[in-house]
Amino acid sequence: MSSPDASAVLIGDIGGTNIRLVLVPDALCGSRPRPLHSVRYQTAEFAHLRDALARFVAELPAGLARVTAAALSVCGPVVEGSAICMAESMGASGWRLDEADLASSLGVGPCRLRLLNDFVAVGLALAAVPAAERVTVHAGSPLPGRPVACLGPGTGLGSVCLAWPDGDGAPLVLPSECGEADFAARSAAEWALRSHIAGKLGVRHAEHVVSGLGLRRIYDFLRSDAADAAAPNGAAETSGTAAAHEVEAAVRSAADPSAAIASRCTPGEPGADATCVAAMEMLISALGAEAANAALRFQAHGGVFLAGGVTAKLAARLGAGSALRDAYLGKGRSVAAYEGCPLYLVTREGDELALDGAWECARRAFQPVPRPPPASRGVPLEVCVDCVASAVAAERGGASRLELCANLLEGGTTPSVGLLRVVLRTCSLPVHAMVRPRGGDFLYSEAELEVMREEIREIKRAGAAGVVLGALRADGSVDEPVLRELVSLAAPLPLTFHRAVDVAADPVAAVEACVRCGVRRVLSSGGAPDATAGAAVLRRMVAAAGGRLTVAAAGGLSEGNAASIAAASGADEVHGSLRCVQGSAMLHRPETPVYMGSQKVHGRETEFETKVADRERVAAAVAALQTVYSGRRPAVE
Known part of the structure; x- marks a missing residue:
């Protein structure tokens, strides 16, 4: 147990499903140290992040080091120390976060708390991911020093680009909200899915399909009347069976419906369900296409990395066979522009990557700058x-x-x-x-x-x-x-x-x-x-x-x-x-200044x-x- 007079850094990953908060020693060098204290909360338990931080501080065991700085990765864009997080669990208006406000909740100085986008955090951590924690889907011909793209299907769909403007050293991590772009349908089934989602949500973003929640939406679509004419692999023909109804009841009653679907999506295994299999196949295909879009957008000749909760949990399923690779290389003549861009799966859990990135952010922001002697x-x-x-x-x-x-x-x-x-x-x-x-x-x-x-x-x-x-x-x-x-x-x-x-x-x-x-x-x-x-x-x-x-x-x-x-x-x-x-x-600008x-x-x-x-x-x-x-x-x- 550390001394209460010692200082510690709080790092966190604030997601749409979970909130991870980890207290670590403030030795701001090297890799993330062993935690002094760690908690996981359900995001939906709280009206605002302030409440989660207050609970964390109130529940800290006696004798632990006090929090003197914090770096929190959040599921939304961060601009000038403020963020807006719009996960469904955060209410209709979402959470509006401000560094100074949250620092006050923690009792730390106003310049001693940093917010960073959760996928910027993943980008900061990506360079340290060992080869043993990634799977090569498409080898390509990687070029050192060229841009790297990273996509993260989790509760939503994160996206960043890593660039090396100086040719070496630490990369510049460029945030993106590509998950908020429209979902680009490529087949009759995907057009029907797109319309189905728009009918439910009023919008049809890429992350509404390519994410953990997207798997649930695809399954619901395939179980609906809208899918009858377009469902792939005969899923519609089996949707009316007693077994299919039992699976649907199990999915709807599950604490995590997407996990329930994923557990029944491997053909030939006990409990496999045709609709779950078809839902996973649609998700894999859409993920491969979105990865190809990232390769084209960023000219990612350093590689395209898939990281996050979905890829970590389904790495064996995604890496097996050629479905993901076929979708990645499925852009016809456009393939020539990016076929040299490798495609990798990162098997480390997404929130662990985000915590590593939050630690790196804290290390960069709060590590004391060596000062010369007064003379x-x-x-x-x-x-x-x-x-x-x-x-x-x-x-x-x-x-x-x-x-x-x-x-x-x-x-x-x-x-x-x-x-x-x-x-x-x-x-x-x-x-x-x-x-x-x-x-x-x-x-x-x-x-x-x-x-x-x-x-x-x-x-x-x-x-x-x-x-x-x-x-x-x-x-x-x-x-x-x-x-x-x-x-x-x-x-x-x-x-x-x-x-x-x-x-x-x-x-x-x-x-x-x-x-x-x-x-x-x-x-x-x-x-x-x-x-x-x-x-x-x-x-x-x-x-x-x-x-x-x-x-x-x-x-x-x-x-x-x-x-x-x-x-x-x-x-x-x-x-x-x-x-x-x-x-x-400002979006509106008068025609006459x-x-x-x-x-x-x-x-x-x-x-x-x-x-x-x-x-x-x-x-x-x-x-x-x-x-x-x-x-x-x-x-x-």
Whole structure:
């Protein structure tokens, strides 16, 4: 038994039928460790995943390590930390999941829980599946480094593609919802099945056929009047026998009807039933065709892998004979485009693969990043953000601090208290909040100064770690009486004098004024359009500060120039937004653009895109800055 003071990672597979939760030690290296505690729940027992997590925590045996992080694979698409799971067991509206919300349920930090699509988890685990746990259905001619497709018939139909954009190393796992695409019928029987399912469900997705639940639907179809004219292999002729009625009663009363059908689907074995056999044959044929579709979609010359609950349970049946292979290679002349793509069955249980993938996700997300000793530690990076998504991306990328603003199109103004509070709840980094009542210059009226005073009071109450502002006189000098007052009002929070210094009459002299007023930090591009051009002035500002305040280089910073700006300027820190363009999810777009204050910029419709911090760009900048040491490393506050 582990110590209750020790920490542990919760990994889970949240499926449409079952919820698997496993507590493992937090030694985040190598393969998945032996579990400390494991449970399996029925998904239908719970109104929401929060309830299952609360039950898991409440039922943990005394003395076990406490949960400090979690990675959960879920049966739905995951976008920016949120997921929608629509399994039948989750009710008509499904489960809407959010990382921060679930982290709160577990009592872990908001950035210490990850959601990932269950088949992305399978993709993460696929590389570690040994040869002994896969069956070759079609050998093909695999090509190293080429895309790999993976399909997973379980409760639904998962699908991912693995790619190696750099040619080696860990693969990039690209999620897909191909199971939600329409089922492509290829025969009279499949067209009749398609219509039957549409009549029952209103839709006819591929996963309604190619899945465990699909086997039950095929069986029901073959037992219905709709199948009489199209049923394969004479299933309709035997459907009225007493034995067939007994089987149907057994299937309908079974806790798992699909398993009951599968147990009667092997010809020649005791208890075999013609309708069950025909249902399995239709499922195998549809699965082979869907695998061929995946080979074509992804040009999967690295191989097509079939994994998941159905393939693991039926590996012997699926791998025997040529039915699956014939269906896979059954696309006529199109076969020439993919016949080199191998087809494999993975025999490991689907939820075990998903748990392995959740472990790999946790390992990548939460494994501590080795840091150099303080004497050689790189230059800290502050990221300027204006939304929760950017704050999360910056933290995950390794930023040291956040500067929170609104309205970055105006250079940043005061964020709302609501935004500040949500960012503080969501992220664990220090957050310094901008105080700027409007865009434009930094010569403020008394009314505007009163607004700034109120904003400082609200920012302090909300729990920010610092305040960022600037004020100038009409002649371009620092407004020292105003600044001294605002520094006093912000105390004990540190105050940063922002890039108002770059439009001051003398940025170097402004540093001395800031020192006199008690400012702790100056943010500057050296009075130039960007920090690269202003590096020489920045170096003079650093010298003028003499260690009495921190100088941060800002303006035009990218992952490509961060290290050179830090080295050339000698700045104690650097500051940038490191954003990428994110398209809108809006489907409706007016034929004539209607602008809500933005303008069409460089051919892009800016009302239908936003800019958010890019985790990868932040991480690249952080990595580059680790190589730079300016001689003085202030504590990040």
